[in-house]
Structures are given as structure tokens and as C-alpha cells.
Amino acid sequence: MNPILEIKNLKTRFYTQDGVVKAVNDVSYTMSSGEILGVVGESGCGKSVHALSMMQLIPDPPGKITNGEIWFDGRDLLTLNEDQMQKVRGRDIAMIFQDPMTSLNPVFTVGFQIVEALLLHNDMTKEEAKERASDLLNLVGIPGAKQRLNDYPHQFSGGMRQRAMIAMGLSCEPRLLIADEPTTALDVTIQAQIIDLVKKLQDELGMAIMWITHDLGVVAELAHTINVMYAGSIIETGKIRNIYKQTRHPYTIGLLGSLPRLDDSPGTELVSIPGLPPDLVALPEGCPFAARCGYRIDQCLTEKPPLVEIDGENHSVACWRWEEIAGMGTK
Amino acid sequence: MSKDNKILVEVRNLKKYFPVTGGLFFNKTKEVKAVDGVSFDIYQKETLGLVGETGCGKTTVGRTMLHLYEPTAGDILFDGVDLNSLGERELRHTRRRMQMIFQDPYASLNPRMTVGSIVGAPLDVHTKQNRKTKQARVQELLDIVGLNPDFVNRYPHEFSGGQRQRIGIARALALNPEFVVCDEPISSLDVSIQAQVVNLLEELQKRLGLTYLFIAHDLSMVRHISDRMAVMYLGKVVELADRDEIFLNSLHPYTQALMSAVPVPDPDLAEKKDRIILDGDIPNPSNPPVGCNFNTRCPVAKEICFTDEPEYREEKENHWVACHFPQKLQS
Numbered sequence: 197m198n199p200i201l202e203i204k205n206l207k208t209r210f211y212t213q214d215g216v217v218k219a220v221n222d223v224s225y226t227m228s229s230g231e232i233l234g235v236v237g238e239s240g241c242g243k244s245v246h247a248l249s250m251m252q253l254i255p256d257p258p259g260k261i262t263n264g265e266i267w268f269d270g271r272d273l274l275t276l277n278e279d280q281m282q283k284v285r286g287r288d289i290a291m292i293f294q295d296p297m298t299s300l301n302p303v304f305t306v307g308f309q310i311v312e313a314l315l316l317h318n319d320m321t322k323e324e325a326k327e328r329a330s331d332l333l334n335l336v337g338i339p340g341a342k343q344r345l346n347d348y349p350h351q352f353s354g355g356m357r358q359r360a361m362i363a364m365g366l367s368c369e370p371r372l373l374i375a376d377e378p379t380t381a382l383d384v385t386i387q388a389q390i391i392d393l394v395k396k397l398q399d400e401l402g403m404a405i406m407w408i409t410h411d412l413g414v415v416a417e418l419a420h421t422i423n424v425m426y427a428g429s430i431i432e433t434g435k436i437r438n439i440y441k442q443t444r445h446p447y448t449i450g451l452l453g454s455l456p457r458l459d460d461s462p463g464t465e466l467v468s469i470p471g472l473p474p475d476l477v478a479l480p481e482g483c484p485f486a487a488r489c490g491y492r493i494d495q496c497l498t499e500k501p502p503l504v505e506i507d508g509e510n511h512s513v514a515c516w517r518w519e520e521i522a523g524m525g526t527k
Numbered sequence: 528m529s530k531d532n533k534i535l536v537e538v539r540n541l542k543k544y545f546p547v548t549g550g551l552f553f554n555k556t557k558e559v560k561a562v563d564g565v566s567f568d569i570y571q572k573e574t575l576g577l578v579g580e581t582g583c584g585k586t587t588v589g590r591t592m593l594h595l596y597e598p599t600a601g602d603i604l605f606d607g608v609d610l611n612s613l614g615e616r617e618l619r620h621t622r623r624r625m626q627m628i629f630q631d632p633y634a635s636l637n638p639r640m641t642v643g644s645i646v647g648a649p650l651d652v653h654t655k656q657n658r659k660t661k662q663a664r665v666q667e668l669l670d671i672v673g674l675n676p677d678f679v680n681r682y683p684h685e686f687s688g689g690q691r692q693r694i695g696i697a698r699a700l701a702l703n704p705e706f707v708v709c710d711e712p713i714s715s716l717d718v719s720i721q722a723q724v725v726n727l728l729e730e731l732q733k734r735l736g737l738t739y740l741f742i743a744h745d746l747s748m749v750r751h752i753s754d755r756m757a758v759m760y761l762g763k764v765v766e767l768a769d770r771d772e773i774f775l776n777s778l779h780p781y782t783q784a785l786m787s788a789v790p791v792p793d794p795d796l797a798e799k800k801d802r803i804i805l806d807g808d809i810p811n812p813s814n815p816p817v818g819c820n821f822n823t824r825c826p827v828a829k830e831i832c833f834t835d836e837p838e839y840r841e842e843k844e845n846h847w848v849a850c851h852f853p854q855k856l857q858s
Contacts, residue, residue, distance in 0.1 A: 238717040353808040354581075383580035383744065385805050388788035392804055410718060413747075413790025417797040436794045454722035455792050456751035465729075466751065468722035472687050 206264035234415030237425035294377035296357035307345025355386035427484035434511030541601035563762035576753030630711035632691035643679035689720035778853035
């Protein structure tokens, strides 16, 4: 598969009163067209900031992309000016946000907001755009699409708003759709509907999807590959089966262990990860996870482990002791 | 939990309606039936899990049980005493024995009070301890919940979410309660921190002989911590049974759909899983459907479901369900 996106050594910093927040630290990876990539991590691990950096939606000041290249479609997005970038956003790369209430404008109808995006990026008349907007709402499973175009966001339920956001994201047939925690604010039965919908749409339309979430369950159902992030770095990446079945990084192991499973035998104690994620203003010199890690050795405190491929299948881990951990037979 | 265990809390046909006001003089126009006829028992030293989606009334049940809301109808018997029959003083006295842990550790701690005064506040209200004994008790409590006892003079903003939740737990334990309502205590925390707090709650239960009502929307976490589970939908309990019974042999179609919607953090299981995806959204609780509440989304609804409300009955021993056609669904 040919790569659609290649990120090289991306670094994003926020210059605040308390110091420099190192939000994204040397992130590099590629995404193929038609791939669903899950980006997983806890609050503050840089998963959203790295996506916003790609779209150049980082507020500057205080934020700044200090280093890196983002290759999309033969162009380095970081070299584009604002006008050129404006054309990429929405048309080539679209983004869906976590909270559909705050990302829809409450004083305009849903139809107006979808039509607006269509007119901005396509050469079509208002009538054509309206027609297309109602097709899109139909596509994402909103019944009575034509009438619902005239509704305001508050007349939609949470799940329907998120569907409308997806419709808007898809309106210009982007080749990459970035979904930033799109189901976090929704109930599980509604979340199941949205996941089902996104899978179907991806089958039909074939775009690449980047799904950012903290929920390891959701990506297990959806993604082909996964990036696990911690303190602004990717610490483990690979095909979904490798990540869940041949987990190698102690943080990923801990994260999976801290999830209760429906097939656990009663009385199983959850494996919690002690301590807290490090302060991004004062990142430790060595491995960012060292302070919480049960496998820590002296080297971890002084040298940051690089992300190395371990099996010829693009499964990479940033840990000095991955071989020993593999030998211990952790799943 | 068997029926020979002592019942600590009995809830009998509990109802809580909230008025909706409107019009020029803020007349009461209609009611939201947040809790509409709920009955269950909680045995001593057990954890009863209460699950359901947004707006199903689970938090209202918890709050009404402590008489933080005055119930519209129905009785709550705590250790055999009807809370409705108590005067204000007696109620306050009984409240020492029942406490609550809140969902949002940011909103439930007063930012202007030190940790010492937050945790010590229940002692001020209910006991006449001198400063020294109080201080000693506060430090003991902080130690119990795994915080450094020297933190007494710090303010909430100096703590992370998980640590704040520990402060909330310490406050709830200050008066040696028997019964604690845990209202979504972990849903605002990161995954690795969730496991820490759940393990703490379980350990405290063993050590102090506590009885929990554990309210959450995260089914896998509730299954992990509960002995029995109740599922709510639109103000009613639709099913209640032992934890494993409800997971393996649930009889209500909603329970089954809810369980099948929970994402599993394992790609192999996720693939094999039979998923029941419900259509539509949760109806508005101020205007619930006639007949069975669930009839708008139920895959097996028949004529009677649209006219008669199903009775909440003990279908099997210790397995209660409110459905006209309790059965295992084929997906």
C-alpha cells in the first residue's frame, strides 16, 4: 500500500509562563491509504496535539511546531502558507472533534453548516450543495434527511450531532479523516452505532482514518494499526494483533492490564500503573515512563530508548528491555 | 449474595419527578420522571452495581436514597428504619452512616479549603472532637486512602484527578459509614488511574466492611467490582441479578444490547462477538413511550409492549426482570 501521510520528527512546544511544555516529542510514522490508524494514550500524551499540529490548528502563540515534516500528497504541509493550508483542511484532510455540541454552531441550521463547507471547497450551486447535504445525512443514517437539514443543532440528539459532524467531515470526500475522540461523549449503545457506521463508510469510500482515543476497546474493534503514545512520544506501534497479543512495552502492558474485561474470572485484581504521567514541562532525561515502570534499570533513567522495529512486521517498541519482556512470556 | 444475608437498604417503589417550569409565571408545565417506580434491596457488605445510559436516572436513584433529593413517592428503609418517618435531626444523625463519593473530583472539592478542612468537615458537623484528635483522624484517613498525611495543608488544585478522588473518598470515610454511594467515581479519570481507585475501593470495602452502591456507565468496570447488578433504562430498573447471571444469562433485550455494545480490548474477541446494534436514541424522559419504555428501540417488541407496561418480577430465583418476553436474543 502506498503511504498517504508521512510524519517525520514532529515536535510541538507550548511556551507558557510555567515553562516550555513539550507536548509532542519527535513523532514519526507513516499511514497508508485506506488504513484505519488508532492513536491511543491518556490525557496529555500528545495524541490530539499531534493531530492539530498536522492540520496547523495549534494556537500560536503559545504553541509552535519547532521541528518536523508532514508529507501529505507529495507536499510538506508545514511549508504551506495559510491560504494553501485552508484548501487542504476540509477537502483533503477532514477532522471530527470530540464534542459535537461545541463544534457545531448553535445559531445556524445543520444544513447551512454542511452546505457552507461544500460551497467553500467545490464548484457547485447552492441547490446542488443542498441536494448533496441531504444525501450525506442519509449516508450517515439520519432519517428524514431532507427535513432535518432545516433543524438547529439543539434539535439533534448527541448521537445525531456526531453523525452530522461525520457527514460534514465526509462532505468533500477527504482522503484522510481525523476523528478526535468522536465517541467519548456518547453512550455505549450510540457508540456502537457510530463505530458500525464508520466501518461501513470506510468500506464504501475507502478513505484513511485516524481515530484518536483513550479507549483501547474501541480501537480493537476498528483499527488496523495502532500508535500508543506516552508523554508526547510514540512508545509502541504496530498491527493491531501484535499490539494486543505480543505487547512489548511495559506501559502498553499496564494499560491493557488496567482494563477490566467482561471475560475476567471474578476476583481478578486490576493491574494498576502506579504514579502519574510526567510533567511535560520537566520531562525526565531518560525514558519518560521510567518512574512508573516495573522493569526499570539504570539505563532507563539516563538514556531515552529509540523506537525500534522488532519483528519485520512494522511492530516497533521504544524500550531498552523489550527482548527480556518478550522472553518473560507476557501476552 | 444470597437471601440469608442481612438487608441493609431497602428501596420500595421509589419515584422522583422533577418539575419542568415554563410560561410567563414559571408555572409547572410538566414533569420529568427521572426515577419512576424502582425497588431493590442492598445486602450488607455487598456491592450493587447500577448501570445505564445518560439520563436513565441512576444518579437520581443514588441521591434520593440518601434523601439528598426528597422522593416524590416510595420508601427507603435503612437498616429497617424508614427515612421518610425521620425528622430533620434524626435524619442527619442517620446520614453519618451513609455517605457519597461524587463523580467529578474537580467540582466536588471546595478550592478554597485545605485538604485537612475538606476531610475534617464531616467531623466538625457530626462530632465534638477537639482539634488534636481531629487532626490525627484526618491524617489517618489520608493514610488509609494512600495519600501522604503531610498533605493536610495543601489545596485541591495541587493534586491530580486521581489524588482528588482519593480526597473525596477520605471525606466519605471520615465518619465510619456503613453504606457508601459511589456515583461514577472513576469516569473522569484516566484508564491507568481508574484501576488504582477501583483497587482502593475494593480494598477499603474488605477492610472496613462497607456496603456500596456503585453507579457507573462503564459496564466492564461495574462487572469487575459488583456482586449484583441492576440495569436501568428511562427511570426504571429493567433487570437485576447476580453479576455473572446478568452477564451470561441476561433476559432483557436492553441488557443484552448494552452488553454487546461494550468494546472489548481484544481484536480476536471483538471479531467473534455477536453485536446487537439498537436503532435510534433514548426517548425523552418527560415524554416516555406508552407501554414498555423500551418499545421504541426493542428488536423483539410485540403488540402488547405498546399498550401494557411489563411487570417487574422475579423470573428466576434472584433474577428480576421487567419484560413481556424475557429471552435470550439471537443476533
